[in-house]
Amino acid sequence: MCRNPDLPGPLRSIQRYIRALHCLTRWNIIRCIGTGEKSTKEIYEQLRLGEEMSPAGLYYHLSALKQAGIVELASYREVKGGTPEKVWKLKTRRIVIDLLEEKEVE
Numbered sequence: 001m002c003r004n005p006d007l008p009g010p011l012r013s014i015q016r017y018i019r020a021l022h023c024l025t026r027w028n029i030i031r032c033i034g035t036g037e038k039s040t041k042e043i044y045e046q047l048r049l050g051e052e053m054s055p056a057g058l059y060y061h062l063s064a065l066k067q068a069g070i071v072e073l074a075s076y077r078e079v080k081g082g083t084p085e086k087v088w089k090l091k092t093r094r095i096v097i098d099l100l101e102e103k104e105v106e
Helices: 009-020 024-033 040-047 055-067
Strands: 071-078 084-090
Touching: 009 055, 024 040, 024 055, 024 071, 024 084, 040 055, 040 084, 055 071
Parallel strands: none
Antiparallel strands: 071 084
C-alpha cells in the first residue's frame, strides 16, 4: 500500500478502517456488541467459545476498533471489590466514505 502522508482525506479514512477491520476477531467483536452494550468480560466470555484469546489480546483489538471510531466506551460497571469494568458499544453500524470530500471522515 502506498505510504504517502499527503493522501486525501477519504483515502486516509479507508486505510484506517481497513487496518481496524482486517481480522476475523474484530468482526466477531463487532457482532458481539452489535446487539447491545457488553462489558469486557461478557465479550471475552462470548469470544472464547470460538477462539483462544487472552484478556490483553481482547483489549488490543478493542483499542484498535476504538481508535478507528467503530466502537466506543459506553460506561463503567462496578464489579466485585469495587473494580470498574469497561462497557462497550458500537459507535456506528455503517461506514460511509465520500470519495470526493477532501477532509478525513471522523
